[in-house]
Amino acid sequence: MTTPNPSPKQTSTPSFFDNPKNVRWILRIFYLLCIVLVALDFIVHRHIYLSFEEIPAFYAIYGFIACVVLVVLAKLMRLVLMRDEHYYDKQDGNNDDLASTSKEGES
Amino acid sequence: MLTYSIPAFLPFFAAAALALVLPHRLRYLLILVPLINGVLLYASGLQTTEFTVSLHTLNLLLVNVDKLSLMFAYLFHIACFICLIYAMHLKDRLQLVAGLTYAGSAVGAVFAGDYLTLFVFWELLALTSAFLVFARRTASAQATGLRYLMIQVLSGVALLVAAIMYFKQSGSLEITTIELKTTASYIFLFAFGIKAAFPFLHTWLTDAYPQATPVGTVFLSAFTTKVAIYMLARTFPGEELLVYIGAAMTCFPIFYAVIENDLRKVLAYSLINQLGFMVCGIGIGTALALNGAVAHAFNDVIFKGLLFMTMGAVLTRVGHVNGSDLGGLHKTMPKTTLFCIVGAASISAFPLFSGFVSKSMVMAAMIEAGHEYLWLMLLFASAGVFHHAGIKIPFFAFFAHDSGLRPKEAPTNMLIAMGIASILCIAIGSYPAIVYHLLPWDNSYQPYDLTHTLTQLQLLFFSALAFVWLNKQGLYPPELRSVNIDVEWIYRKAIPNLGAAMFALSNAVLSVAKSGFIAAKALIPNKGKDADASAATMTYRMVLGFVLLAIVAFVSELASTL
Numbered sequence: 001m002t003t004p005n006p007s008p009k010q011t012s013t014p015s016f017f018d019n020p021k022n023v024r025w026i027l028r029i030f031y032l033l034c035i036v037l038v039a040l041d042f043i044v045h046r047h048i049y050l051s052f053e054e055i056p057a058f059y060a061i062y063g064f065i066a067c068v069v070l071v072v073l074a075k076l077m078r079l080v081l082m083r084d085e086h087y088y089d090k091q092d093g094n095n096d097d098l099a100s101t102s103k104e105g106e107s
Numbered sequence: 108m109l110t111y112s113i114p115a116f117l118p119f120f121a122a123a124a125l126a127l128v129l130p131h132r133l134r135y136l137l138i139l140v141p142l143i144n145g146v147l148l149y150a151s152g153l154q155t156t157e158f159t160v161s162l163h164t165l166n167l168l169l170v171n172v173d174k175l176s177l178m179f180a181y182l183f184h185i186a187c188f189i190c191l192i193y194a195m196h197l198k199d200r201l202q203l204v205a206g207l208t209y210a211g212s213a214v215g216a217v218f219a220g221d222y223l224t225l226f227v228f229w230e231l232l233a234l235t236s237a238f239l240v241f242a243r244r245t246a247s248a249q250a251t252g253l254r255y256l257m258i259q260v261l262s263g264v265a266l267l268v269a270a271i272m273y274f275k276q277s278g279s280l281e282i283t284t285i286e287l288k289t290t291a292s293y294i295f296l297f298a299f300g301i302k303a304a305f306p307f308l309h310t311w312l313t314d315a316y317p318q319a320t321p322v323g324t325v326f327l328s329a330f331t332t333k334v335a336i337y338m339l340a341r342t343f344p345g346e347e348l349l350v351y352i353g354a355a356m357t358c359f360p361i362f363y364a365v366i367e368n369d370l371r372k373v374l375a376y377s378l379i380n381q382l383g384f385m386v387c388g389i390g391i392g393t394a395l396a397l398n399g400a401v402a403h404a405f406n407d408v409i410f411k412g413l414l415f416m417t418m419g420a421v422l423t424r425v426g427h428v429n430g431s432d433l434g435g436l437h438k439t440m441p442k443t444t445l446f447c448i449v450g451a452a453s454i455s456a457f458p459l460f461s462g463f464v465s466k467s468m469v470m471a472a473m474i475e476a477g478h479e480y481l482w483l484m485l486l487f488a489s490a491g492v493f494h495h496a497g498i499k500i501p502f503f504a505f506f507a508h509d510s511g512l513r514p515k516e517a518p519t520n521m522l523i524a525m526g527i528a529s530i531l532c533i534a535i536g537s538y539p540a541i542v543y544h545l546l547p548w549d550n551s552y553q554p555y556d557l558t559h560t561l562t563q564l565q566l567l568f569f570s571a572l573a574f575v576w577l578n579k580q581g582l583y584p585p586e587l588r589s590v591n592i593d594v595e596w597i598y599r600k601a602i603p604n605l606g607a608a609m610f611a612l613s614n615a616v617l618s619v620a621k622s623g624f625i626a627a628k629a630l631i632p633n634k635g636k637d638a639d640a641s642a643a644t645m646t647y648r649m650v651l652g653f654v655l656l657a658i659v660a661f662v663s664e665l666a667s668t669l
Contacts, residue, residue, distance in 0.1 A: 015438045017506060027575065034572055037565045047558045049474050052483070058567040066490040068142070069572035074365035075584045078591070082366070083196075087590045088599050 034060075110150030114158055114170050115180060115218060116228075119142045119187070126203045128172035137203065138191045141210065145184030152177065157220075168220025168281065174547035178401055179217040179337045181545070183210055185531070186408050193416055193524035194322040205238035206326045213330040217337050219279040222270035224337070227576030229266055229302075232331055233259030239323030240315050248318045254598075255315040259331075262301035269294035274466025295342060303386065304379045306355050310595035313363075316375040317428075320417030324371060328378060328427045329408045330413050336385045336404050345392020353390055354481045356489035363593065364495035368586050370428040370504055371418050374411065377454065377496040380488055381407045387485065388469040394548035399468025401546060402551050404455065406461040406535060413450035413528035414500060417443050420517035420525070421504055425455045428441070428504070430586035436508035443517050444505040446525040453532040455497035455567060456489060460536040463563065464543070464554040490570040496569075503586060580611035 015070055041057045055061070057085055122140040129136070131335035132234050148155065155177070158170040187210035194203060212235055214356045216228035217501060234257060238651040240252035274280050274290035285292045297308075304312045312332070316324050360383075381403065388400030420443045421436065437444040449460070456462035466489065516522070535542050539554060575581040592600075631648065 016510075017437065030568075030571070030575070034568050037561070037568055040561055041565065044557060044561060046562065047556075050479055050482070053478075053562075056200060059562040059567065060569040062483075062486060063490045063566040063569035064639045065485045066574045067494045067570045068577065070361060070487075070491050070494060071365060071577055071583060073572075074362045075582075077362055077585065078366050078587075078589075081592045082587070085588045085590055085593075 109147065109150050109664060110154050110156060110378070111148050112156035114122065114215070114663065115148055115155075116211040116215035119207050120140045121216060123207035123211065124202045126200060131198060134203065135195065137207070138188065140207075141184045141191065145188065147179060148177070148184065149181060156504075161629060165223070165280070167224050169224055170218045171220030171282075172218070174545070175340065176217045176404070177338070178547060179333065180214055182253065182405050182408055183213045183217070183330065186210070186412060188417075189409075189524050189528055190322070190326050190329065192527070193325055193419070193521055195520040196518040197322060199242060199320075201238060202242045202322050203321060204320070205235050209235040209239065209326055209330060213334050216334045219282065219315045221282060222273065223280055224265050225282065226263060226270060229298075229334075229487060230260065230263040230620065232302075232334060233263055236327055236331060239326055240319045243318060243320045244322055247320075251315055252319040255311050258301060262298050265294050265298035265301070266537060268300060272384040277334070280340075280343055284344060287343065287346050287348060291556040299335050299342070300352075302331055303339060304332060304335075304356070304382055305352055305386075307594050309356075309360075309379050310593055312379065312594060313372055313375045315373040316378070316415075317369045323421045325412050325415045325419055328374075328411050332378065332382055333404050333408060336382065336389070336400065339386065339389050340397060340400060342517070343367060344356055344389055344397055346390055348391030349386050350407055350476075350478060350481060351390075352381045353386030353388075354484045356380065356386055358383070358484055358491075359502070361488060361491035361495055363591060364491075365499070366584055366589075366591055368430050370430050370433070370500055370589055371415065371422070372413050373430075373495060374418060377492055378407075378411055380492055381411065381454070383488065384466060384485065385468050388472060388482070391472045391478075393472055393475065395468055395475065395552055396472030398546040398548050398550050398552070399465055399472055399541075402543060403462075403465035403469060405542060406465050406532075407563065408526050409449050409531050409535070410453035410461055413446060413525060413532060414454065414496065416528065417447035417450060417526045418500070418504070418523065419530040420521050421514075423516065423521070424514035425512055430499070430503040431588050433510055434507040435505070436512060437505040438509075439513045440516050442522050443525065446522075446529050447501045447505060449529040451497040451501050453536065455493035455583070456563060457567060458536075458555070458563060459533065460562045461532045463536055464539045464552075467554050467559060467563070468552055482545055486566070490566055493567050493570045494574060609654050 038057045038060055040061070046053065052058055118140050121644040122137055126134070128138055132651055152569060153172060153174070155172045156170070157168070157172055161168045162170050179554070187207070190206060190210070191203075194206060197203065209232065212228045212231035216225055216232060237252050237256040239253055239258070240248055269291045270280060270293065272289075273285075276289065276291060286297060287293065301308045301311070319327055339349065357380050360379040364373045364376040364380070367376060385400040385403050385407070388396040388403065390396075418428050421433065421442070425433065425436075453460040453462045456466045470482065470485055472487075473485060517525070561583055574583070631651065
């Protein structure tokens with residue numbers, strides 16, 4: 001059912017995203033769109049429902065900060081919560097279990 | 108007008124029976140079952156015949172038709188249709204039979220008009236779905252399947268207990284709104300809460316979904332949790348507690364999703380996050396909120412199914428879905444990549460994709476209900492879901508660093524299934540009316556206004572900007588082969604360890620007691636055949652006996668005064 005890829009070929013025709021130039025252009029367009037979206041915030045009159053929303057570009061700021069906080073906290077969580085891949089398997093003393101999961105991980 | 112007049116779940120069970128014996132090359136016929144059944148049911152609509160079964164003094168409402176149950180029934184037909192197409196490359200009868208009975212049980216459960224009927228389908232859901240985990244046929248999937256089954260059956264037993272208590276109090280088994288006051292109502296909430304993956308009851312989901320077969324997970328993601336959402340909408344609409352539970356559900360899983368390596372487990376966490384939005388909507392209980400919850404359930408089945416399908420395709424072709432070992436797959440799986448991006452855009456609620464409308468309904472209802480700070484939590488979760496499901500899944504699987512893997516494109520039937528789901532995501536997002544006129548409560552909501560489109564785009568683009576920035580700074584947590592401890596630690600580690608410790612302790616106590624007893628016995632003079640039973644030893648023994656009695660009497664006296 002699950003067929004591990006038999007022969008990972010290292011050489012193939014480079015795709016559009018392999019060229020760093022293209023990636024740079026995509027990012028440039030992306031930054032431009034971000035700037036446009038913030039600029040629009042000052043041009044368009046938004047409907048305001050909540051006091052928070054009065055802050056200029058509230059959604060942009062909130063989105064950025066939310067994601068940075070999310071990632072930083074998640075990284076801290078790793079210190080406490082992260083165990084190695086076979087953490088639960090070791091307990092069982094069940095060798096079959098351990099063998100099958102490790103095989104899966106490496107395939 | 109055509110009237111649909113058989114219980115709607117019957118064709119599914121009949122198809123499952125057929126799937127057992129059908130020659131492999133005729134399996135395509137099975138796809139027609141949910142399709143035709145769904146079209147007939149849709150044509151019949153509210154005219155669909157209701158069924159009552161009399162069991163001794165009990166009247167069971169086998170099929171109860173209203174807009175809410177119909178909405179979920181349509182959804183389950185669509186889901187089953189897509190799942191079956193996705194499964195057509197399989198030669199494994201077990202998954203087809205389990206999948207069809209599972210879908211049939213879900214349809215039966217949403218039409219159930221009383222708790223006893225519901226209980227039967229509730230347990231069938233548990234039983235049939237477990238086989239989609241077992242069908243992976245690895246030792247760890249067997250263990251996971253058993254854990255999954257135990258928790259699911261526990262939910263069913265809780266439902267039965269609550270139903271019996273409810274029946275004794277009210278004399279009725281009919282499913283209506285329940286006030287969260289009696290013990291029975293709390294047990295109901297517990298039973299539904301297990302299947303709806305409430306916090307602390309959610310680990311069965313994150314445990315089983317990544318372990319099931321590629322096809323199995325797509326089935327699993329569609330039915331169990333949505334039946335639970337349906338039941339919550341039916342029994343606890345407007346229950347304040349649910350708003351807080353829902354808000355918690357939207358937030359905590361995204362932290363796990365960010366650091367999780369198994370991409371199907373990331374999706375499992377993000378499924379809980381989406382369920383949180385629905386539970387919030389149900390908790391608010393206004394027409395807008397309930398419609399939002401139901402619409403979000405509808406969309407979630409399709410876009411989450413789509414994402415699970417793309418990861419299932421990767422799993423089928425590569426053999427694992429570990430973010431740490433994937434990357435660059437867009438070169439050889441371009442179509443799957445495209446479908447994954449559509450699913451990612453939908454779950455992130457990009458304008459013109461399906462999640463946009465339903466999520467904004469719940470958010471707008473949240474503001475109307477005056478929960479400003481919970482609204483901020485939901486907004487945080489919206490940004491977070493884009494971060495982990497919208498960017499992380501497509502990026503680490505299909506782009507990122509080149510892993511050197513060059514798998515074949517997904518099988519054609521999988522591509523067709525993903526294509527249908529993608530078209531639905533875009534169609535429902537762009538023309539919401541095609542689904543939203545079916546919503547059970549009367550409410551008109553206009554999602555596409557300038558404010559809302561702009562603010563949502565700002566939120567999403569700057570979440571993406573944060574991702575780009577963190578990646579460039581090297582702050583983004585790398586994908587690592589690891590396990591992150593969740594609540595399941597209690598029953599997978601702590602309780603087994605505690606049990607082993609108790610066993611060792613009781614063994615130690617026993618051996619100490621044994622040696623103590625032997626020592627004590629040695630103190631008592633032996634009156635064997637060749638021992639000299641003098642008066643002195645007899646007296647000594649009697650004294651020992653009296654002292655012992657006195658101690659026992661003293662202890663029992665002390666115990667009674669305490």
